[in-house]
Amino acid sequence: MASENLIDIKDLNFSYDTRAILKGINMTMQRGKVIAIMGGSGSGKTTLLRLIGGTLQPSSGYVKFAGQVVHELNRDALFALRRKMGMLFQFGALFTDLSVFDNVAFQMREHTDLPESMIRDLVLMKLHAVGLRGAHRLMPNELSGGMARRVALARSIALDPMLIMYDEPFTGLDPISLSVIGNLIRRLTDALGMTSIVVTHDVQESLKIVDYVYFIADGVIAAEGTPQQVRASVAPFVHQFVHGEEDGPVPFHYPAKQYRSDLNLEDPVV
Amino acid sequence: MQRTTMDLWVGLFVVTGIVALMILSLKVGNLNVYNPSQSYTIIGNFENIGGLKVRAPVKSAGVVVGRVTDIQFSTETYDAVVTLSMDSRFSFPKDTFASILTSGLLGEQYIGLAAGGDEAKLQHGDKLMKTNSAMVLEELIGRFLFNKASEDDSL
Amino acid sequence: MFKHIVSGIQNIGHRVIESVWRLGVAARFFLLVLLKSSTSLRRFGLVVRELYFTGVLSLIIIVVSGLFVGMVLGLQGYETLQKYGSESAVGTLVALSLVRELGPVVAALLFASRAGSAITAEIGLMKATEQLAAMGMMAVDPIARVVAPRFWAGVISMPFLAAIFSVMGVFGGYLVTVVFIGVDEGSYWSQMQSAVDFRFDIVNGFIKSCFFGVAVTSIAVFEGYDAPPTAEGVSGATTRTVVTSSLVILGLDFILTAFMFRGVS
Numbered sequence: 001m002a003s004e005n006l007i008d009i010k011d012l013n014f015s016y017d018t019r020a021i022l023k024g025i026n027m028t029m030q031r032g033k034v035i036a037i038m039g040g041s042g043s044g045k046t047t048l049l050r051l052i053g054g055t056l057q058p059s060s061g062y063v064k065f066a067g068q069v070v071h072e073l074n075r076d077a078l079f080a081l082r083r084k085m086g087m088l089f090q091f092g093a094l095f096t097d098l099s100v101f102d103n104v105a106f107q108m109r110e111h112t113d114l115p116e117s118m119i120r121d122l123v124l125m126k127l128h129a130v131g132l133r134g135a136h137r138l139m140p141n142e143l144s145g146g147m148a149r150r151v152a153l154a155r156s157i158a159l160d161p162m163l164i165m166y167d168e169p170f171t172g173l174d175p176i177s178l179s180v181i182g183n184l185i186r187r188l189t190d191a192l193g194m195t196s197i198v199v200t201h202d203v204q205e206s207l208k209i210v211d212y213v214y215f216i217a218d219g220v221i222a223a224e225g226t227p228q229q230v231r232a233s234v235a236p237f238v239h240q241f242v243h244g245e246e247d248g249p250v251p252f253h254y255p256a257k258q259y260r261s262d263l264n265l266e267d268p269v270v
Numbered sequence: 271m272q273r274t275t276m277d278l279w280v281g282l283f284v285v286t287g288i289v290a291l292m293i294l295s296l297k298v299g300n301l302n303v304y305n306p307s308q309s310y311t312i313i314g315n316f317e318n319i320g321g322l323k324v325r326a327p328v329k330s331a332g333v334v335v336g337r338v339t340d341i342q343f344s345t346e347t348y349d350a351v352v353t354l355s356m357d358s359r360f361s362f363p364k365d366t367f368a369s370i371l372t373s374g375l376l377g378e379q380y381i382g383l384a385a386g387g388d389e390a391k392l393q394h395g396d397k398l399m400k401t402n403s404a405m406v407l408e409e410l411i412g413r414f415l416f417n418k419a420s421e422d423d424s425l
Numbered sequence: 426m427f428k429h430i431v432s433g434i435q436n437i438g439h440r441v442i443e444s445v446w447r448l449g450v451a452a453r454f455f456l457l458v459l460l461k462s463s464t465s466l467r468r469f470g471l472v473v474r475e476l477y478f479t480g481v482l483s484l485i486i487i488v489v490s491g492l493f494v495g496m497v498l499g500l501q502g503y504e505t506l507q508k509y510g511s512e513s514a515v516g517t518l519v520a521l522s523l524v525r526e527l528g529p530v531v532a533a534l535l536f537a538s539r540a541g542s543a544i545t546a547e548i549g550l551m552k553a554t555e556q557l558a559a560m561g562m563m564a565v566d567p568i569a570r571v572v573a574p575r576f577w578a579g580v581i582s583m584p585f586l587a588a589i590f591s592v593m594g595v596f597g598g599y600l601v602t603v604v605f606i607g608v609d610e611g612s613y614w615s616q617m618q619s620a621v622d623f624r625f626d627i628v629n630g631f632i633k634s635c636f637f638g639v640a641v642t643s644i645a646v647f648e649g650y651d652a653p654p655t656a657e658g659v660s661g662a663t664t665r666t667v668v669t670s671s672l673v674i675l676g677l678d679f680i681l682t683a684f685m686f687r688g689v690s
Contacts, residue, residue: 053562082564093559096551110565152559279481280473286484287585290592291631297614298520298595299623325622334619378620 006031006163006195007052011061014047021047023219024061029212031162034189034196036206038241039216045199048216049165052197053085054078066162083111086156086164090171092148094140100127100151101136107158126154129191130184146177153184163195164188170202178202182209203242207231215241308358309336310394314368314381319350320404322370322379328354330383335360338381354381356392363388369402379404451647458576458646461569471574472581479540479575479642480582484589486535491590494527495519495597503602512608516617519598524621524630525686528591530678533637536579536586537670541645544575545666548649549659557650572646579645583638584631591630629685636677641670 007029014022021044029035037045050056052063054070063070065081073081094103104123108114114122127133130150140148149169156164166185170178186209189196200206207213207227215223215230215238223230223238230238239245246252256262316322319341328336336356344351356362365386372379392398465472502518548571551557557567595617602608621627645666652662 055558055561079564079566082562085562087559087562089555089559091554093555095556095560096554097547107563107565110563110570276477277473280476283476283481283484283582284585287480287582287588290585290588293592294524294588294627294630295623298524298591298617299621299627325625327619 005029006066007197008064009052009061010064012048012051012058012063013060014044014051014056014058021219022051022058025216025219025221027214027221029195029197031195032189032193033211034186034198034209036198036200036210036213037216038199038201038203038206038213039222040201040241043216044219045216046167049087049167049197049199052163052165053082053087083107083159084162086159086161088149088152088156088164088166088169090168091145092140092152094143094148094152094155096140098140099136100132100138100140100143103140103151104136104155104158106155111159122158126158127151129157129188130154131180144177146173146180149173149177149181150184153181153188157188157192157194160192161194163197166196166198166200168200169198170200170205178205182206185209203244207242309355310358310392311339312354312356312392312394312396312398314352314354314398314401315344315347316350316352316368316370316401316403318403318406319352320370320372320379320406322352322381322404326378326380328356328381328383330360330362330385335383352381361391364390364392364396365399366392367400367402368398370404372405447651450651451643454647454650455643457568458573458643461566462573462577464566464569465573465577471570472577475574475578476582478543479536479578480585483536483539483582483586486539487532487586487590488593490531490535491528491593492597492600494531494590495523495594495599496601498522498527498594499598499601499606502598503606503608512602513612514616515598515602515608516613516615517620519602520595520617520621521626523591523594523598524626526678526682528594529587529630529633529637530674532587532590533583533634533641533674534671535590536583536637537641537645537674538667540579540582541641541666541670542663544579544642544645545649545652545663546659548572548575548646549652549654549662552650552652553654553656553659555654568650572650576642576646579642580635580638583641584634587630587634587637625686629681632685633678633681636681637674640673640677644670644673 005028007027009025009027012022012025013020025048037048039045047056051058052065052070054073057071062072066084068077068081070078070081094100095106098106101123104126105119108119108122124133124136127136130153132147132150132154135143135147135151140151143151169181169185173181182205185196185198188194198206198210207230210227212226213224213230214221217237223233223235225233230242233239233242322338322341324338324341326338327334328338336354338352339355340353342351342353343349362383363386365388367384367386369382369384370379371382386400498519499515502515503512506512506515506518548557551567551571557571560567560570599613603610603613648662648666648669649659652658
């Protein structure tokens with residue numbers, strides 16, 4: 001069971017109009033693991049998550065989730081599939097018109113016919129798992145950023161999914177909230193037997209908790225490996241990324257004309 | 271389903287809306303006076319209808335007893351054919367006299383019915399025998415001036 | 426110079442194509458909302474919740490404006506009519522203008538700026554903060570769960586609001602002309618009743634407000650759903666909702682009036 005692959009990604013290509021975002025991605029993700037996908041801003045990480053969730057269609061190749069090819073499913077099958085997935089959005093994306101309790105109860109009420117008393121117990125259990133049982137009456141605008149993300153985490157595990165995808169879970173958090181979220185991701189993955197995909201550019205925090213890392217740059221997998229391998233890696237890109245160096249394979253300058261000609265230091269072309 | 275104060279407000283809103291619609295129908299409009307489902311139609315030819323319009327009231331002794339439903343021009347007799355839809359609660363003798371009148375000096379025009387003495391009643395589709403045209407201001411003034419002039423001549 | 430003219434024409438053409446394109450998208454979205462309305466009917470609680478926000482919260486502005494519009498109509502109507510000695514017809518004037526035109530139109534304009542803009546802003550913000558995407562990932566269709574209930578709540582509340590507006594206006598006219606100025610109460614009501622027809626005036630006014638309700642709310646939900654997911658995007662969409670709905674209300678009013686009242690007084 002533990003060695004079985006939950007997700008297989010094969011030769012995945014995706015482009016917006018003519019702009020290629022992903023070029024021939026191959027990945028395998030085993031059940032029960034926490035996998036990090038790292039890369040600079042705009043490298044196609046979030047696009048990859050959307051392809052797994054089936055909100056985008058690949059140009060070629062496929063994503064296979066639990067044996068089903070995601071983009072070949074019809075609407076009903078896709079919605080059935082998504083019930084097995086949870087997703088934590090960058091800033092939580094809590095429903096602002098619902099209380100914390102109702103946010104966590106949202107999927108249970110939409111997808112199940114459970115009696116209200118049982119929903120109450122389940123919601124409090126989920127909130128207890130993220131340490132916010134006492135906050136169930138609050139509205140989302142009364143929560144701090146870290147608390148909102150924990151509530152969103154509780155909401156995404158509401159129906160005990162097989163997979164949770166985290167889109168930049170560490171962005172904009174203070175160090176304490178950051179390690180709280182990191183540890184929660186690890187603990188919940190182990191306790192519930194889920195698989196987690198963490199899209200992030202927070203190298204230090206994620207290396208502490210993940211089992212395997214993929215680096216994406218310019219739409220291709222630049223490097224992969226376990227955290228130990230990554231830390232020890234001498235590949236220029238990985239080294240630049242892990243140590244946060246300014247210049248390297250990822251250039252500091254956006255591609256541009258010659259500096260001199262941009263400043264009109266050369267003779268103008270008549 | 272839990273009941274909330276929000277539900278109460280929405281309920282009140284819907285009730286207010288329905289009450290407003292009922293006030294419009296009953297108090298502002300005249301839904302209770304005239305019900306076109308129970309009616310019979312009669313026709314009248316008028317030499318001149320003046321400013322009479324479709325939907326103008328038909329009154330007898332000042333009471334609304336029907337409405338004008340159609341106005342056509344007849345190419346045979348070269349006059350106006352006015353169709354009246356009458357409330358079936360009121361029936362009128364065959365020789366009822368219809369004239370086009372004006373409510374007030376500048377008010378709307380309506381058809382006034384003055385009942386005659388005939389035993390037979392008007393039936394659906396019948397034609398009014400005696401009609402009187404609308405007053406046209408120019409004609410009225412013209413007649414007045416003509417009378418004045420002939421009076422002066424006779425002196 | 427020539428280049429400027431060409432680029433200007435290109436610009437106009439581009440804008441026209443863009444607008445037609447958007448209109449097509451809006452039409453498809455409108456159909457989608459109708460197709461996905463079954464959830465709203467099955468779980469009417471969702472619509473009731475939105476009725477509170479679109480209907481109940483619009484009541485105050487509708488009641489107050491209706492009252493004032495009626496009072497102004499009564500005052501102006503009286504001033505004009507008394508010159509001809511027919512001030513008793515003021516009830517007719519107030520009621521006909523309200524029931525046929527001002528009730529549906531002004532209530533719809535107020536509704537567009539009060540509830541329409543709120544709907545757009547709310548849906549736009551839900552999109553900008555990824556709430557709609559989150560809902561989609563939870564296998565809940567945002568159009569069925571978020572858009573359709575708001576659409577139906579708007580469509581339901583609009584005729585009620587227009588009727589309340591008209592009643593308040595007639596009452597406002599009554600206050601000014603009968604209570605303050607002293608027009609005969611009996612002739613105020615009786616002239617009104619003999620002139621206002623149920624089928625032609627009240628039903629037509631009701632039909633108008635239904636059309637306006639559909640127009641305003643579909644514009645509002647579309648603008649919200651289509652808004653670029655940024656702060657400027659949402660504020661721009663909110664403005665567009667108010668502007669577009671106002672123009673559509675007035676244009677639609679002309680078309681409907683031409684259909685309904687042509688040939689009759």
